[in-house]
Amino acid sequence: xxxxxxxxxxxxxxxxxxxxxxxxxxxxxxxxxxxxxxxxxxxxxxxxxxxxxxxxxxxxxxxxxxxxxxxxxxxxxxxxxxxxxxxxxxxxxxxxxxxxxxxxxxxxxxxxxxxxxxxxxxxxxxxxxxxxxxxxxxxxxxxxxxxxxxxxxxxxxxxxxxxxxxxxxxxxxxxxxxxxxxxxxxxxxxxxxxxxxxxxxxxxxxxxxxxxxxxxxxxxxxxxxxxxxxxxxxxxxxxxxxxxxxxxxxxxxxxxxxxxxxxxxxxxxxxxxxxxxxxxxxxxxxxxxxxxxxxxxxxxxxxxxxxxxxxxxxxxxxxxxxxxxxxxxxxxxxxxxxxxxxxxxxxxxxxxxxxxxxxxxxxxxxxxxxxxxxxxxxxxxxxxxxxxxxxxxxxxxxxxxxxxxxxxxxxxxxxxxxxxxxxxxxxxxxxxxxxxxxxxxxxxxxxxxxxxxxxxxxxxxxxxxxxxxxxxxxxx
Amino acid sequence: xxxxxxxxxxxxxxxxxxxxxxxxxxxxxxxxxxxxxxxxxxxxxxxxxxxxxxxxxxxxxxxxxxxxxxxxxxxxxxxxxxxxxxxxxxxxxxxxxxxxxxxxxxxxxxxxxxxxxxxxxxxxxxxxxxxxxxxxxxxxxxxxxxxxxxxxxxxxxxxxxxxxxxxxxxxxxxxxxxxxxxxxxxxxxxxxxxxxxxxxxxxxxxxxxxxxxxxxxxxxxxxxxxxxxxxxxxxxxxxxxxxxxxxxxxxxxxxxxxxxxxxxxxxxxxxxxxxxxxxxxxxxxxxxxxxxxxxxxxxxxxxxxxxxxxxxxxxxxxxxxxxxxxxxxxxxxxxxxxxxxxxxxxxxxxxxxxxxxxxxxxxxxxxxxxxx
Numbered sequence: 001x002x003x004x005x006x007x008x009x010x011x012x013x014x015x016x017x018x019x020x021x022x023x024x025x026x027x028x029x030x031x032x033x034x035x036x037x038x039x040x041x042x043x044x045x046x047x048x049x050x051x052x053x054x055x056x057x058x059x060x061x062x063x064x065x066x067x068x069x070x071x072x073x074x075x076x077x078x079x080x081x082x083x084x085x086x087x088x089x090x091x092x093x094x095x096x097x098x099x100x101x102x103x104x105x106x107x108x109x110x111x112x113x114x115x116x117x118x119x120x121x122x123x124x125x126x127x128x129x130x131x132x133x134x135x136x137x138x139x140x141x142x143x144x145x146x147x148x149x150x151x152x153x154x155x156x157x158x159x160x161x162x163x164x165x166x167x168x169x170x171x172x173x174x175x176x177x178x179x180x181x182x183x184x185x186x187x188x189x190x191x192x193x194x195x196x197x198x199x200x201x202x203x204x205x206x207x208x209x210x211x212x213x214x215x216x217x218x219x220x221x222x223x224x225x226x227x228x229x230x231x232x233x234x235x236x237x238x239x240x241x242x243x244x245x246x247x248x249x250x251x252x253x254x255x256x257x258x259x260x261x262x263x264x265x266x267x268x269x270x271x272x273x274x275x276x277x278x279x280x281x282x283x284x285x286x287x288x289x290x291x292x293x294x295x296x297x298x299x300x301x302x303x304x305x306x307x308x309x310x311x312x313x314x315x316x317x318x319x320x321x322x323x324x325x326x327x328x329x330x331x332x333x334x335x336x337x338x339x340x341x342x343x344x345x346x347x348x349x350x351x352x353x354x355x356x357x358x359x360x361x362x363x364x365x366x367x368x369x370x371x372x373x374x375x376x377x378x379x380x381x382x383x384x385x386x387x388x389x390x391x392x393x394x395x396x397x398x399x400x401x402x403x404x405x406x407x408x409x410x411x412x413x414x415x416x417x418x419x420x421x422x423x424x425x426x427x428x429x430x431x432x433x434x435x436x437x438x439x440x441x442x443x444x445x446x447x448x449x450x451x452x453x454x455x456x457x458x459x460x461x462x463x464x465x466x467x468x469x470x471x472x473x474x475x476x
Numbered sequence: 477x478x479x480x481x482x483x484x485x486x487x488x489x490x491x492x493x494x495x496x497x498x499x500x501x502x503x504x505x506x507x508x509x510x511x512x513x514x515x516x517x518x519x520x521x522x523x524x525x526x527x528x529x530x531x532x533x534x535x536x537x538x539x540x541x542x543x544x545x546x547x548x549x550x551x552x553x554x555x556x557x558x559x560x561x562x563x564x565x566x567x568x569x570x571x572x573x574x575x576x577x578x579x580x581x582x583x584x585x586x587x588x589x590x591x592x593x594x595x596x597x598x599x600x601x602x603x604x605x606x607x608x609x610x611x612x613x614x615x616x617x618x619x620x621x622x623x624x625x626x627x628x629x630x631x632x633x634x635x636x637x638x639x640x641x642x643x644x645x646x647x648x649x650x651x652x653x654x655x656x657x658x659x660x661x662x663x664x665x666x667x668x669x670x671x672x673x674x675x676x677x678x679x680x681x682x683x684x685x686x687x688x689x690x691x692x693x694x695x696x697x698x699x700x701x702x703x704x705x706x707x708x709x710x711x712x713x714x715x716x717x718x719x720x721x722x723x724x725x726x727x728x729x730x731x732x733x734x735x736x737x738x739x740x741x742x743x744x745x746x747x748x749x750x751x752x753x754x755x756x757x758x759x760x761x762x763x764x765x766x767x768x769x770x771x772x773x774x775x776x777x778x779x780x781x782x783x784x785x786x787x788x789x790x791x792x793x794x795x796x797x798x799x800x801x802x803x804x805x806x807x808x809x810x811x812x813x814x815x816x817x818x819x820x821x822x823x824x825x826x827x828x829x830x831x832x833x834x835x836x837x838x839x840x841x842x843x844x845x846x847x848x
Contacts, residue, residue: 055644056599065552065752078646083551085680088627089642090551090577108752109678251781251808252815256822259805263826322829331829349818378814379565382838382845385821409825 045124047102049117052084055091061113062086064106069119074100077159078184081119084112098159099123158185165190253347264406268446272454273402276462278420278436284468292365302340303364305392305417308464310336310356311474313390316457320389322410323448330448339388339408340368342375343398350408351380352388357476392417396438403441412445413454506714508538508707509721516546516572516583518725521737523643523650524575526593529733532648537593538710539652540703540720543583545660546570547667550578550641554679554751556672556811561848563667573747576652578641579682582668586658586689588699590706592651599649601627601640608638608655611709615701616694628685629655635688655706657699658691672847677754744810749780760843764836769793773844777811787840794836798827802841813848816841 055062062084069081075095084091103120106112158166158173162185166173169190176193178185250258281304292299313320313336322331339352351371353364374380393405396419403416418439425435440462444454464471511519519541526537547559547569555561555571558580564571583589592604605623612621620632629638640653664687690697704720711718728735740746753776760771772788785806789799805819820841827833 056596056649057601066750085552085577088550088576088578088640089644090575091644092646094646249808252810253818255805255809256818260822260825325828346814346818380814380817382817382821382842385817386824386834386838410829 045099045122047120047122048097048099050081050096050119050121052093052112052114052116052118054114055084055086055089059086059114061111062091064108064110064112065090066108067104069101071101071104074098075121093118095121097121097123162187162190257347260408261406263409267407267409267412269404269407269443270446270451270454271404271441271443272451272458273439273441274458274462276438276440277425277466278438279434281465281468282420282436292362295362297362297365297369299365300368301420302368302392302394303361304465304468305394306338306340306353306356306364306368307359307361307475308461308471309338309390309392309415310359311464311471312457312461314357314474314476315460316453318449318453319413319444319457321412321448322389323412323445327447333389335387335389337387337389339391339411340371341391341393341395342372344375344378346378349375349380349385350388350391351375351384352391354387360475391415396420401439405441405443407443407445412449414443416441416443505534506536506538506710506716507721508540508710508716508719509723510540510703511542511725512722513725514542514544514585515725516543516548516570517738517741518734519543519589520548520572520574520741521734522723522725522731523591523652524737524741525731525734526591527643527645527648527650529731530593530648532593532595532598536598536714537591538707539591539593540707541589541591542585542587542699543589544570545582545584545663546572547580547582548572548574549580550680550682551575551643551750552577552680552752553580553682554675554677554754555748556751556848557670557675557677557679557754558682559668560666560670562671567663567667569663569667571747572741573750574641576641576643576650577680579639579680580668581639581654582659582664583654584659584663586656586660586691586699588655588657588703590653590655594649594651596644596647596649599642599644599651601642601651604651605629605638605640605653607709607713608653608706611705612690612702614709615705616697619690619693627653629653631688631690631693634686636685637688637690639685655702656687656689657697657702658689661687661689674756674758675754676757677752679752679754744780744812748810748812751777751780753778753783756847758847760840760847762839762843764839771840771843773847775811780811782806782809782811787844789840794840795827795833798823798833798837806844811848813845816845816848820845 052062063086064082065085066083067081068083069075069079075081076098077095079095081093081095081101084093099121101119102122105117105119112118158178163173165187166176166185171190171193173185176185176189179189180186278301281301285299285301285304289299317332318330320333320336322333323329324331335354336356337352337354338356339350341348341350351374353359353367353371356364359367371380371384374384388408388411390411391405391408391414393403393414393416395403396417399419401418401421403418405414405416407414418441420436420438422434423437424432425437427433440458442454442458464474511522513519522539522541526539530537545567547555547564549555549558549571551574553573555573559571561571563569581587590604590608594600602623605627609621609623609629612619621629621637622633623629627640628636631637637656638653640651642651643649668682668684690702707720708718723730725731725734725738743749756773756775756777758773760769760773762769762771769790772786774784774786774788775782776784785803787799787803794802801823802820805823806816809815809819820837824834824837827837
């Protein structure tokens with residue numbers, strides 16, 4: 001048993017009784033001590049040794065498996081301190097005190113002993129302390145609602161300071177929604193509850209400490225003479241914002257993006273955009289969708305876009321090439337391995353469909369289905385993600401019309417497809433009709449590709465898609 | 477789905493119509509609930525919820541649940557050490573980490589889970605297991621089942637039919653155990669065998685045991701019968717009605733905050749990131765052209781991320797710049813095949829377009845990824 005004497009600081013105000021508190025088990029009758037600690041004085045912290053309490057079943061030693069805090073961290077009562085394990089049982093040890101961790105007595109995988117000190121905590125002398133047993137912590141003059149912790153089978157967790165605040169404002173803890181850990185009621189929750197009670201109009205702020213105004217905010221703009229139209233002006237009050245910046249290292253997917261995009265920056269990009277009328281293709285796809293479904297394949301527009309691109313690349317092979325590091329040689333790739341940008345939970349990945357030049361539209365659809373399911377399961381292999389020669393990004397499935405895509409090295413061109421919009425257009429007879437319009441934005445490496453080449457490729461690609469029957473002529 | 481249990485359970489009108497207050501506050505000393513979901517994460521989340529939110533002072537709770545195929549590792553275990561992750565991914569078997577200690581188990585619908593919730597003071601595992609044995613014997617008196625001092629239940633003195641684990645919090649505690657009724661033993665043994673070599677760790681190891689299904693001993697037994705028998709015994713011992721209340725773990729009104737708990741249990745940070753620090757010391761046997769290369773690999777993994785990485789390649793097999801880029805990228809990354817694949821394929825974009833180089837790179841990286 002540790003006995004510490006509180007150093008009597010001159011500015012401690014005792015509310016009802018004046019006596020020096022001694023941290024002795026017998027003297028710690030909690031119902032009295034609570035009042036003692038209402039003080040606004042500078043705390044005289046003293047170190048308390050928090051011992052590992054009895055685990056039960058006669059267990060005397062446990063293994064420390066994880067620390068949730070480190071030396072120097074501040075903890076509140078009920079915060080988790082560490083996880084220990086004993087014979088198939090995992091035990092969460094929580095703090096009895098509010099304070100600052102000053103020493104950890106064990107490292108991970110050490111054996112800890114019941115009854116021996118686990119951590120040293122420097123406690124704030126002005127704050128309350130939980131007794132050895134889990135006693136209901138409330139001031140003596142509380143109402144029934146405050147002493148009784150259970151709400152119909154639920155426990156309310158709140159530190160003594162929060163309980164005091166609730167009691168001062170005559171709030172039933174059972175009516176406050178806790179937003180802290182383990183649904184603990186925090187000070188902000190009490191303040192929010194109060195704000196709602198007084199009907200204040202408050203600007204939305206997730207973690208702001210809101211000071212409830214005393215009356216409903218009203219304002220009559222000086223210019224408005226008509227009293228029937230009263231526009232309430234939001235009252236601006238200084239908000240104490242308690243959000244903290246969070247710094248995390250760049251790893252994994254993000255690191256990959258950083259590397260790719262930094263390299264891509266070295267490529268001089270130029271852009272070229274156009275509008276495609278997909279009205280005929282939409283109709284064609286509608287007809288072919290059930291056929292594909294019968295074969296167990298989902299048919300989107302992408303297989304058509306990809307195949308048309310490959311047909312275009314046959315005529316303009318420089319778009320399927322690669323420039324070496326020193327810009328000495330251009331390698332014309334024989335295979336059309338067309339990459340498809342995919343958005344996954346972790347970020348952007350670009351698997352590619354191999355050898356599109358010898359694939360039918362259906363083959364491409366099958367392969368896309370395979371890549372998509374592997375992609376969403378996070379199981380794409382290295383061969384799926386390497387060897388790409390040209391890329392299409394269907395950002396339109398999420399939204400957008402025009403884009404400025406970034407070329408993925410070692411490729412030299414990329415196309416971004418916007419969303420399909422139904423827009424009015426003129427047909428050959430000069431009549432307005434409903435057209436299914438999509439926008440494409442190409443980017444290419446201006447070191448080896450010129451605008452004219454890109455434009456001609458785009459026109460060819462566009463003609464295949466606007467008149468799908470023409471694809472039949474050139475299909476290999 | 478556990479719909480077969482409906483014929484054994486009585487629906488309390490409370491569950492369907494009235495808010496949670498009515499549902500949770502029964503005036504008796506115990507409550508028996510059963511999950512209608514077979515999702516391991518949802519069911520583990522229910523355990524968390526009851527542990528965090530229910531006051532067990534007045535009534536103790538028995539929670540009955542079954543999962544579709546899943547491997548569940550203990551709080552402080554290492555999934556790479558405990559199971560065949562590749563096989564899990566192939567067979568679409570889920571991997572979950574529970575919050576209680578103990579070893580790794582395989583769950584499927586032929587395995588039932590029982591969780592006994594009490595206050596921290598009333599935590600008593602032996603009593604719970606004796607209850608289960610009593611229930612089994614009441615159902616089939618000829619069954620030779622008994623509780624060992626390691627908290628296992630053995631059939632015929634040699635086959636393990638139940639494993640135990642527990643979680644203790646500040647004021648409440650739970651003890652859960654499995655019971656093998658009719659699980660797929662073939663999948664069980666193949667999935668719980670890790671092919672990993674050269675792993676050094678202080679994570680809790682599992683103790684492999686010979687297992688047998690109760691169904692093999694007595695083919696007339698079904699999971700439903702066992703659940704019912706245990707519920708009946710619990711009801712008798714707690715002097716409550718033999719009612720089993722069905723609960724839906726996706727019901728946010730009944731269990732506020734449950735979807736957050738479910739989500740957390742599925743995050744990579746929880747399932748893999750909570751693995752205690754471990755090190756790998758192994759040798760990749762790479763077949764390249766006509767020779768076999770022995771490449772020693774040493775890695776330290778902390779919080780599921782690669783802290784230190786050393787690959788002992790023959791000199792100049794890869795350009796030194798590229799090798800250091802690889803090590804730099806891997807350091808700090810998740811020890812995860814998906815993340816590593818993305819990183820290495822990205823790096824490939826940035827190096828010279830040389831077929832020989834590409835094939836060496838792919839060979840090395842595929843071997844590295846196979847470790848994860």
